[in-house]
Amino acid sequence: MGCILYELATGERAFLTDYSVFLYSSSRKYNDMVFDGSLDVHSTETITKHVVDMLQIESLARPSASVLSKEFTHECQLTQVDHPVSQQLNSVNGSITTLELSDDTKQIQPTPQNYQVVDSYVYKALRFQLLKATSSSAQHPSVSITAPKGTVILGGGSYVDWDGPCANSTTPYGNMITGMFPSDDGTAWTVSSKYHLQPSRARIVAYCIVAQMRDKTPIPKEYYKIVSETSEVVAHPMQQVNLPGGFSVMGGGARANYKDLGSMLYRSEPTPDLVGWVAAAKDHLESDPASITVWAIGLKNSFLEDAEMLSDLTVSSEKTIEAAHHPRLAIVNPDFQMTGGGGRMNWSGLGSLLTASFPQDRQTWVAEGKDHLQPDPSTITVYAVGFKTSY
Numbered sequence: 246m247g248c249i250l251y252e253l254a255t256g257e258r259a260f261l262t263d264y265s266v267f268l269y270s271s272s273r274k275y276n277d278m279v280f281d282g283s284l285d286v287h288s289t290e291t292i293t294k295h296v297v298d299m300l301q302i303e304s305l306a307r308p309s310a311s312v313l314s315k316e317f318t319h320e321c322q323l324t325q326v327d328h329p330v331s332q333q334l335n336s337v338n339g340s341i342t343t344l345e346l347s348d349d350t351k352q353i354q355p356t357p358q359n360y361q362v363v364d365s366y367v368y369k370a371l372r373f374q375l376l377k378a379t380s381s382s383a384q385h386p387s388v389s390i391t392a393p394k395g396t397v398i399l400g401g402g403s404y405v406d407w408d409g410p411c412a413n414s415t416t417p418y419g420n421m422i423t424g425m426f427p428s429d430d431g432t433a434w435t436v437s438s439k440y441h442l443q444p445s446r447a448r449i450v451a452y453c454i455v456a457q458m459r460d461k462t463p464i465p466k467e468y469y470k471i472v473s474e475t476s477e478v479v480a481h482p483m484q485q486v487n488l489p490g491g492f493s494v495m496g497g498g499a500r501a502n503y504k505d506l507g508s509m510l511y512r513s514e515p516t517p518d519l520v521g522w523v524a525a526a527k528d529h530l531e532s533d534p535a536s537i538t539v540w541a542i543g544l545k546n547s548f549l550e551d552a553e554m555l556s557d558l559t560v561s562s563e564k565t566i567e568a569a570h571h572p573r574l575a576i577v578n579p580d581f582q583m584t585g586g587g588g589r590m591n592w593s594g595l596g597s598l599l600t601a602s603f604p605q606d607r608q609t610w611v612a613e614g615k616d617h618l619q620p621d622p623s624t625i626t627v628y629a630v631g632f633k634t635s636y
Contacts, residue, residue, distance in 0.1 A: 246310075250295060267436050289316035308384060308444070320436045360390045363452070366607050368582040368632055370463075370552035371456050373399075375604055376434075377584070378451045382411035386449040393455060395432045395463045398540055400496015400585020400630065401453030402603035403436035406610075410482070413446045419617050420447035421598040422510040423526075426498035427453075431471050437500075438600075441507050441529055441617060452603040454496065454584055468548040475502070475538040480528050482508070482537040487521035492543035493558055496585020496630060497522030499539045508535035509598045511614070514587035516559050522587075527596055529617060542585070557632040564591070568622035572597075573613040576627045581608045583631040588612025593622035602627075 252258055364375040371392040374396070380388035386405075392398050406412075406419040424437040434453035440446075457463055470492050476484040482501070488494060493516050499522075501508040512525040527535065549555035563576045572590075588602035589612075601613035612627040 248300070250292065264491065290555065302420040306425060308356060323441045354480055360566075364606050366582055367459060368634060370385050370459055370548075371552050371554070372461065373454055373456050373584075373607070375607065376453050376455060380449045381503050382446050384444055384446055385437070385439045386447055387435065387627055388422075388449060388451045389433050389435040389454050390451050392432045392434075392453070395461065395471055396455035396457045397431040397464055397545075398434050398465075398496075400583075400604075401425060401434040401436075401451065402425070402500065402586065402601075402610075403438070403451040403452065404587075404601040404603045404613075405438045405447050405601060406450065407445060409446040409448075414445070415542065417447075418443040418445040419600070419615055420445050420449075421600055421615070421617065422449075422602070423503070423509050424498075424500035425451075425505065425510075425602070426500045426538070428544060429473065431469065431542065434498075438579075439507050439509070441509065442569075444529065450603070454604060457585075460471050461577065464544075465548075467543040469497075470543045470545070471540060472543075473540045475536055476536045476538045478534050480534050481525065481570075482535055483512070483523070483525035484537050484539040485516065485521055486539045486541045487516070487524040488541050488543040489545050493546055493549065493555070493632065494519045494541050494543050494585070497524070497587070498543045499524030499526070500534050500538055501526035501537050503535040504529075506531050508533055508537075510537075511590040511592065511596065511598050512588075512624075513539075513599070513602060514589050515585070515630050517560065519558065519560055519630070527598075529596055529598065530619065536629065554632055557634065558630075559633050560628060560630045562626055563627045564626040565624045568624050570620060570622050571600075571613070571615045572625040573611070573621060574625050574627045575605065575609055575611045575627050576632070577609050577631055578590070579608060580634045581629070581631050581635060583607045583610065583629060585630040586610035587628045588613040588626075589613070589626045590620050590623050591626060592616075592623040595619045597621055598621040618626060 255599045289456050297350045326332045358378040360378045366373050380386040404512050405424040420438050420440050434450040438449045478480040498515045508526045508528050510526045524539045526537045567573050580627040583604050590597040597616045599614045610629040
């Protein structure tokens with residue numbers, strides 16, 4: 246589609262030969278767009294921006310068909326019907342409309358990565374590892390971790406690096422979390438994020454805590470449980486999912502199931518009684534109703550009691566005092582063996598969104614968030630779930 250818009254705007258092909266494509270993919274240098282002078286400054290900048298975005302080397306860095314359709318429609322509404330930029334965007338918009346249905350799951354397609362072991366620890370009957378994997382830089386980055394053989398996932402989180410060197414901008418707009426969740430069998434953890442309305446590249450880092458028995462054998466299946474529920478489609482979806490009786494929550498996750506411009510997470514946290522997980526998402530500035538799927542991960546109470554671990558299980562939380570545009574908080578529990586955690590943006594206006602909620606080590610959970618494009622300072626609450634090893 247980038248090649249089509251390039252040719253419509255300049256009258257020239259973007260790549261004359263296959264060798265030209267090879268040189269472009271190797272050098273990653275964009276061709277200068279030479280216009281005939283019939284377009285104004287706004288039109289030139291708009292078309293150039295869309296061409297550059299659509300000609301990104303990495304597929305995950307390109308905007309989705311549904312996002313392009315929305316943006317082109319918006320630009321066409323801002324310009325006169327017979328204006329050149331309107332005519333050219335309408336031509337491409339007609340071509341991409343048919344791609345939208347197959348593109349609406351793009352935000353959950355992971356980039357394969359190898360994980361790093363951040364921390365390893367043993368507590369009574371269980372052996373834990375904290376794993377980490379980082380995506381490539383993209384507009385909609387995503388990455389998954391596959392649990393080592395013989396282990397299952399107890400909890401996890403993610404961190405979006407939206408304002409570092411990978412942003413390729415001195416004033417990045419931001420990239421927010423859309424999902425951080427386990428597979429239904431507890432063997433994989435996937436995280437995803439996206440820019441919203443204004444392109445902004447980022448990397449996303451997946452973190453997950455896996456466990457097995459102390460002797461390195463798998464946790465018996467009857468002692469481990471993952472459940473999930475999906476909400477109705479609304480502007481600000483929220484859902485709670487509870488474990489069956491006799492189980493306690495170790496961690497959880499959520500995914501916003503959006504179709505068009507996007508819905509992003511602002512809440513993912515344990516219930517105070519550790520029987521379930523609750524999460525929420527929202528569209529932002531532009532309407533895009535969505536559902537949210539929420540997962541709760543638990544271990545059986547009788548297993549924990551036999552291992553003399555049930556009485557050590559605890560959840561703690563802390564909240565920032567002052568509202569901020571980009572609040573950040575870390576909760577540190579000495580003598581703690583982390584299994585999961587979460588974060589919640591406490592906004593009251595247009596909204597603030599999560600950009601991080603992750604275990605830094607066995608004792609520390611970090612959460613961050615931001616308002617986006619329009620100011621709405623908020624506080625943030627961070628949660629940590631795990632076993633207290635001494636009192």
